[in-house]
Amino acid sequence: MKLFYLLLVLYVARSEGHNDFPHLRKLKYQTDPSIQTAAAQDVIRRLIPDRADEFNIQVYPRLATDDKDVFTLVTDESSGKLNVTGNTGVVATWGFYHFLKYHCGCHVSWGGKQLNIPVPLPTIKAPAHKMVSNDAFRYYENVCTVSYSFAWYNWTDWENHIDWMALHGINLPLAFTGQEAIMQRVFTKMGFMQNDLDGFFSGPAFLAWFRMGNLQRWGGPLPQSWINDQLVLQHRILNRMRSLGMIPVLSAFGGHVPANITKLYSNVNVTTLRNWSRFQPPYTGTTIIDFEDPLFAEIGRKFIEEMIKEHGTNHVYATDLFNEMRPKSSNITYLKMSGAAIYKGMVSADPDAVWLMQGWLFQDSDFWKLPQAKALLTSVPLGRMIVLDLFAEVSPLWQRYNSFFGQPFVWCMLHNFGGTMDFYGDIDSVNVGPTKARIFANSSMIGIGLSPEGIYQNYIMYDFMLDQGIGSSPKNISEWVSGYAKRRYGVVNKHVxxxxxxxxxSVYNCTQGTSDGGWDVVYTQRPQVNIKVEILWYxxxxxxxxxxxxxxxxxxxxxxxxxxxxxxxxxxxxxxxxxxxxxxxxxxxxxxxxxxxxxxxxxxxxxxxxxxxxxxxxxxxxxxxxxxxxxxxxxxxxxxxxxxxxxxxxxxxxxxxxxxxxxxxxxxxxxxxxxxxxxxxxxxxxxxxxxxxxxxxxxxxxxxxxxxxxxxxxxxxxxxxxxxxxxxxxxxxxxxxxxxxxxx
Missing domain, CATH: 1.20.120.670 (N-acetyl-b-d-glucoasminidase)
Incomplete structure (x- = not known):
């Protein structure tokens, strides 16, 4: 009886706390189901060209349930083919890979594939096997991933990676490629010369930190050929993502501008930000327009207008304020005004705009007390901001800030810093963290996400995290790990x-709050007599x-x-x-x-x-x-x-x-x-x-x-x-x- 009441309390808490965000329902695919079906089939053909005809794919939007994604699997008795139906193309592709993974024992990862598919295919008898996602969204990428891992991606790389996203059900991916072309157009129309932009844009490997206002100029000047090619590449990326029914997240204006803006606009109010990390001017100390200045919202509007003109939109835009740099004031009014200015620039160009923001800034809890965080988070209407609880597996913020004061949030696993490669993970936290956040009283959680700074390491952690998007939780980790080894190699081996x-x-049982940044790897550090690396958690x-x-x-x-x-x-x-x-x-x-x-x-x-x-x-x-x-x-x-x-x-x-x-x-x-x-x-x-x-x-x-x-x-x-x-x-x-x- 006590267990019944406990479950009832949790259910009521979750039901009452499940904030209804009607505006987020507008963040849906805009592509015809027939196009999504074809795109999903193409993913399958690229993965298993010799067996692709054994799968029938169908996209049926009405299959979705209560804003959750649904796919079904059932064998066609007459043909022996597997019918895979999903409410979007990416969900159907996810269902296909779920079948490969859990019915055929296959594995698709960044490091390679194991595709020993049985002949004939395993049979799933009617009624169809039905799976419902645990959340509305599966988000992917950190703003730093684009530089630490994707900096030199060509279309072949992106095509393979978008296929991987689709197979794993990711429906809310960051799409930041090529935004410098949009900036260039906006700033040129404002009167800036190319010399101004040459001293503003960073080099290709450092664009992530340029876009956040941490850096300028370093590694540049950025060639025009790069700007042009990345714009073309972005078109292909967005076309592919949208054809699968994904909701790509575009960039927005964050406020930093070329330093000589005061020469063009003598009345503009600007602030020179403090130096970032150990960088010195001219590579840091970037110029930002004050939020209360009308020009801030005007540029924000022009940026979104130019973005929509070039790429269309799915109405989600990402930009980060105060990334690893404190605001000039902790005044509540100032902080509320800063968020409102960002939002105003977005909605003046796109009335349906939703602001996606990394919650990394709130890790600085000495500055971001409850009143300061609330001021920024509530500076836009509820449901018009999505917060990424970026480091939730180690330092979750959803409890500290009361489900981000009602704004919808995504529980993310950051896991990696800088793309370093040593073994690391907190698999237990990932196993229970998303569920705790979902059933938290008045929870506004709407999804899970992967937010590593760099990939191509510790794939087991990412595979496990992605499995939190569907099925029961928490999982039996030992059983799951045994299954992972079997799928990865295609055989059962007691030694493996x-x-x-x-x-x-051991290495994946870091329960003491240690974060991974390669700091325990002595040989990759500059040698000195007193290297402190006694931080092994195992x-x-x-x-x-x-x-x-x-x-x-x-x-x-x-x-x-x-x-x-x-x-x-x-x-x-x-x-x-x-x-x-x-x-x-x-x-x-x-x-x-x-x-x-x-x-x-x-x-x-x-x-x-x-x-x-x-x-x-x-x-x-x-x-x-x-x-x-x-x-x-x-x-x-x-x-x-x-x-x-x-x-x-x-x-x-x-x-x-x-x-x-x-x-x-x-x-x-x-x-x-x-x-x-x-x-x-x-x-x-x-x-x-x-x-x-x-x-x-x-x-x-x-x-x-x-x-x-x-x-x-x-x-x-x-x-x-x-x-x-x-x-x-x-x-x-x-x-x-x-x-x-x-x-x-």
Missing amino acids: DKAWQLLRS DPQMLFYAWDYFLKASDTMSSDLFRYDLVDVTRNCLEILIYKYYKTIINAYKQKNPVLLQTASKALNEMLMDLDMLLASDKHFLLGNWLEAAKSLGYTDHEKKLYEYNARNQITLWGPNGEIADYASKQWAGLVKHYYGARWSLFTDMLQDALRDNVPFNQSKFNERVFNEVEQPFTFDRSLFSTRPRGDSKLLAVEMYMKYRPLS
């Missing part, structure tokens, strides 16, 4: 299963035991995805062992033991070279892929050189002088040997010299030398790096295991 269960209970032995089981499984397993994971597990194990060598080096130096220092230094540098060799054996870990993708978008040698510099700088110095050095570090072959390895070699040489000369190690001198001799030259270097793997991953992993496992 044990390995993944160990990973699940027992490394659990990782090493998982390594043991992966090696045992390698006797019988050899799929591409297994090889990828074998390299990845070995990489993370060597990453931990390198830290042990580092501690030995520092202890030897402090104890003035030159023999041990020399021995440990040699061992560390040798391990880095071994790691580079291992990574070079798999296509997912090649620096050359990133660099060649960047250069491929340039037409002239000047453009190729600029793009390569952008690509190299972002993953190393991240600024002219290392302002955010190593934040976007990557464990890639070529980078390990020629960048990280070169830094550590210089560091250990200087440590040994200091010990020999009986003088203290001079960190400042090292910093100067490593910048001038290794770091900065690497960003300007144009040496070629291979895009083809070399060596046998399995054999190299076994070699690394035999050599280094005894040291763990």
Whole structure:
């Protein structure tokens, strides 16, 4: 009886708190169902061309229930084909992949595919298998993802990635490509010259932070060919997303403008924002029009009008105020006015506009007290703003701010910072967090989302998070992980299963609120005597035991995805062992033991070279892929050189002088040997010299030398790096295991 009343209370709380946002019902697909059907069928043909005819796809909009998406699966008795029906094209595609995943044991990820589909197809007898989404929306992307992972995407890359979105039911994707062309038109019509914009737009690898007003000019000037090509690319992206029934989120005006706006508009009121991070002018200290100035809303209107004229609209626009920069005032009236100005600019051009805002700014709880947050969040009518609770798996905000004071919100898993690659996750939080938010009294939650700064790492976390969009929650994690391993490799292997269960209970069990940014990876940081990385949330032995089981499984397993994971597990194990060598080096130096220092230094540098060799054996870990993708978008040698510099700088110095050095570090072959390895070699040489000369190690001198001799030259270097793997991953992993496992 007590359980009954508890469930009744939760139901009533959820029912009463389920805010009805009638305006959000306008955020629906605008594409004819027949076009959506064809687009969904095309996704299937690209994925399984030889089996695509075994699936009948139908889009039936009335299938939706209470603003939730629905798909059904049933086998046609006469033909044996599977009938897949969804209320939109993306939902039908989601239903198709649900069948592949849970009825055929298949797997589609960023790292590869396992598509061993049974012959004939498994049968689903009538009545149809019906699945209803848990929420109205599945959101995807962080504004930083477009730079950390998508900076050099061409149409082939985007087509593959939009297919992946559709297969996983994502219906609210960010679509930020090409917005500089819109800015250029608006600002040119206002009287700005191209020279003004050349000193305003950043380079391609840093556009995410330019768009948020953190940076200007750095990595530029942005070539006109880039602006033109990205606009064309955006048309293809939007056409494909909309053909599937997705609701792409376009960009809006955030207030920052070229600095000499006061020369064109002498009466305009502007503010120079404080410097962002460790950047200095002219690359930061951007100019923003004061929200109360009429020109703010006017430019906002012109921006949306130009955007709609070029691309049409689905009525959702994203822009972020005060990203990692505090407002100039905590005054309630000022904050309310700032939000109202953004909204006014949107609705004056699109009366149905909805503002989508990342909630990252509210992580600064010292500034954003309840009154300040409420002022901004309620500056627009309820239901006309969607808030992304961006970091909800570690630092949720929906409780602190009372369901964002009634504004609809999306529970997001951020997970990754900078696109770093070490193992990390809080799978337990993801398992229970969305459900808690849904049943919270007066909850205004409308969806779940993926909001990583970078992708191509820890795919298990993203696959698990996407499964929170449908079916019961919480899930039996151990059973789900076993199923993940089976689907990923297409076979059941007891060693692999044990390995993944160990990973699940160690590296993916970060329940202490630690966020991931690669800060526990010592070798990707600039060397120093006192690197503080004692933040591991798990027992490394659990990782090493998982390594043991992966090696045992390698006797019988050899799929591409297994090889990828074998390299990845070995990489993370060597990453931990390198830290042990580092501690030995520092202890030897402090104890003035030159023999041990020399021995440990040699061992560390040798391990880095071994790691580079291992990574070079798999296509997912090649620096050359990133660099060649960047250069491929340039037409002239000047453009190729600029793009390569952008690509190299972002993953190393991240600024002219290392302002955010190593934040976007990557464990890639070529980078390990020629960048990280070169830094550590210089560091250990200087440590040994200091010990020999009986003088203290001079960190400042090292910093100067490593910048001038290794770091900065690497960003300007144009040496070629291979895009083809070399060596046998399995054999190299076994070699690394035999050599280094005894040291763990």
